[in-house]
Amino acid sequence: MKSAPPPFVYVSSQLDVLKMPTADRAEFAVAGRSNVGKSSLINMLAGHKGLARTSGQPGKTQTINHYKVGNQAYLADLPGYGYAKVSQNMRSEWSKHLKAYLAKRSNLSFVLLLIDCRVEPRPNDLEFARLLTQNQRPFVIIFTKTDKLKSTALKKQTEAFLSALPNPPHCHFLSSSQTGRGREEILKFVADHAHSFHPTEWSAD
Ligand SMILES: Nc1nc2c(ncn2[C@@H]2O[C@H](COP(=O)(O)OP(=O)(O)OP(=O)(O)O)[C@@H](O)[C@H]2O)c(=O)[nH]1
Numbered sequence: 001m002k003s004a005p006p007p008f009v010y011v012s013s014q015l016d017v018l019k020m021p022t023a024d025r026a027e028f029a030v031a032g033r034s035n036v037g038k039s040s041l042i043n044m045l046a047g048h049k050g051l052a053r054t055s056g057q058p059g060k061t062q063t064i065n066h067y068k069v070g071n072q073a074y075l076a077d078l079p080g081y082g083y084a085k086v087s088q089n090m091r092s093e094w095s096k097h098l099k100a101y102l103a104k105r106s107n108l109s110f111v112l113l114l115i116d117c118r119v120e121p122r123p124n125d126l127e128f129a130r131l132l133t134q135n136q137r138p139f140v141i142i143f144t145k146t147d148k149l150k151s152t153a154l155k156k157q158t159e160a161f162l163s164a165l166p167n168p169p170h171c172h173f174l175s176s177s178q179t180g181r182g183r184e185e186i187l188k189f190v191a192d193h194a195h196s197f198h199p200t201e202w203s204a205d
């Protein structure tokens, strides 16, 4: 039987780590290339289509958007990387803020790195995975848009991606925001790891 999702509540949109919500609970950041389906995944997990703004145009999410998940956790929707059409200036601004976020956000428990299950490993995905390890951030891979592939092709693609990674993820999930695939497992992962977040890790950053 499917459980009701914990209520998701929008909190804030910021780029500056100093202005983000108090780091008093576990945080899970949703990261990945532009258009991979980050905002759609948050809506699917929340069971609420209009919560995070989604778009067929890459580059929709331009700030780090925080959502409360029940009282236990924050989900942070990150701007996508790898979108060529935003100006060089804008890209280096985002990259600076993303790097500061990964280095400094004290309650960041896991990064959920989203990968479109149809694409081959791309240099900026591998580079982002490397950046996570440099910052000692544990991460999981969530393969998105699995409604677009048959199971044999899906298995082949996901295995190829996982073996190309420079550093292994904690685990991986298969998801589709169209069918709801992966929802229960991902929510359980968040709940289980939010539970083990200790108040001693709090900081007023
Ligand atoms: N078929 C299919 N389409 C999806 C899925 N998830 C997202 N999409 C589509 O992919 C496009 C991009 O989705 P977003 O959720 O806006 O992507 P994003 O990663 O938040 O993009 P940025 O904010 O630009 O970085 C939209 O047209 C979605 O409808 C999925 O699981 N299946």
Ligand SMILES: [Mg+2]
Pocket (backbone or CB within 6 Å): 038, 039, 040, 053, 054, 060, 061, 077
């Ligand atoms: Mg988005």
